[in-house]
Amino acid sequence: MPEESRLRATADALRARFGDDVLIEASLHCGQACVQVDPARIVSVLGFLRDDPDFGFKFLASVHGCDYMPSAPRLGVHYELLNMRQIERLRVKVRLPIEDAQIESCVGLFPTADFQEREIYDMFGVVFTGHPDLRRILMPEDYEGFPQRRDFPLGGEPVIFTHNEPEAPGWYE
């Protein structure tokens, strides 16, 4: 299977370049290749995959977050890389502990990550260090909590009308 050998080559190249401990897992699931890497070196890994002539993943299709609630490092950030020349996709994934959800921003490498990293910060509370403008993007700027985390309750927020504004403290101030 070419995908499997390709994934193995990617994993080997990453290990050769960054050392054995950079790669946590390389998996092929439903025909989609995924490498889980050390979050501390995410930007250099992405830069390597972008600039190395063997890979050339020049296009970052999507960045999204995920909360794997029961399992240990709870938060996940996925980078969907795309090589438009060879029509090849690779998912680079990192897992972050919820107590210290910090990762370096890749806006310098891929400007498209700007809004998407802001959305992950907004929804999961992952702090992207070095992001030029890390603010909430979809939720109101004074919102408290990170609504896409699995332990954040669904619903329960009062709908604010003029008549019940005083009964919903903190909303009208």
Added chain:
Amino acid sequence: MSDEHRTLDADPLGVSYREREASITLSPIERQIAERRAVSQADTALAPETELLTLNIGPHHPATHGVLRLLTTLQGEIVRDIKPLIGYVHTGIEKNCEDKSYWKVIPLVERMDYASYYFNAMAYCMAVEKLLGIEVPPRAQYLRVIHAELCRIHSHMLWLGTSALDLGAISMFWYCFRERDNVLDLFEMSSGQRMHTRYFQIGGVVEDVPPGFVEKALWFVRQMPGRVDQFADLLDSNEILLQRMRGVGMCSQERLLELGVTGPLLRATGNPWDLRKATPYSSYDHFNFKIPVGTVGDNYDRYRVRLAEIYESCKIIEQALEGLPEGDWITDDRKVALPPRHELATSMEALIHHFKLVTEGMRVPPGEVYMPIESPRGELGCFVVSDGSSKPARVHMREPSFVNLQALGDMVKDEYLADMIVTLAMLDPVLGGIDR
């Protein structure tokens, strides 16, 4: 006029509001302003040509195509900086999806990008099918292609009508909406709904198209190219429209790729990247069609690319209707698809499957999948994480409008404010998709 009145209504120029209101001509005020400027020319810091003005456009403005707020910094009439502020129609659909079984997510994701609902449902269904590892029968694949391409025509008609409206061509709006209505009639025929049809189902489509659908759809796609010719004639012979679109809102292909822009915006710069050709899904490789590309990537190219896409969509639909295979329209995997109605009366097993599917829903093996398809606005990717239960652990849509909106700043920088409205219209953002 009394002195008291003067002090109450005094403005920085020293002319009372009442006085200004009373006079029809503005010449006294203009004269005063000119006098003041002449006196303090040396120390009034900035002339109007160099002064920066921050102007807030939206969120409620008809030219923003939704609830979009643009914080523009103007120097005279020139846009120097623009910051899109979004989130006004954020409804937490992704969060809601985590509380619904796999089936019940389909109507939710359809409501994200409300102009291309078939594509949202398709991306989601294909992602779940990939997790389940099931095959979609050929007839269902063709029916999906037919409806998705009809939806592309619908979305482009919506875009053309409202964009032409922004450019002052009001009658185009009605012509486009007439054609759009024909598409909606077809949707109503196949699913009973005009918008947010929930026609795509995990494993196929909900039901077969009714008798007469194929004939009506063929009639539509055969007359549509003529209509598009008429639209092109109307717009392309309009000098004002051409002057406002040609050479406006350009952005280099390299920059667009850096910003993650896909779809007609990227193709307008000459890059033929289209997922229907690059990674054919749902038997797109069975059809003979071309990818329209532009040359320089200005607003005119974006407009021409989208118009040309309508012709290609018509071609695809015609081929799919003519070659529509016989057979099932949904998978026969009873763990995924509801059993046919007639089996319920005779088969206990069918009854159990029906009950399990309707109450609990299907269980999907754990895993994560990112499924990209080509929506009218670019790469629409659906990321689904399953934890093995009957509800998805995460549903995320990579919305092309959300990503493409980042390029607005590069497109409109150092151009006129009036051109910004055109560029925004040609960007074709759908705020329901941006905010989700």
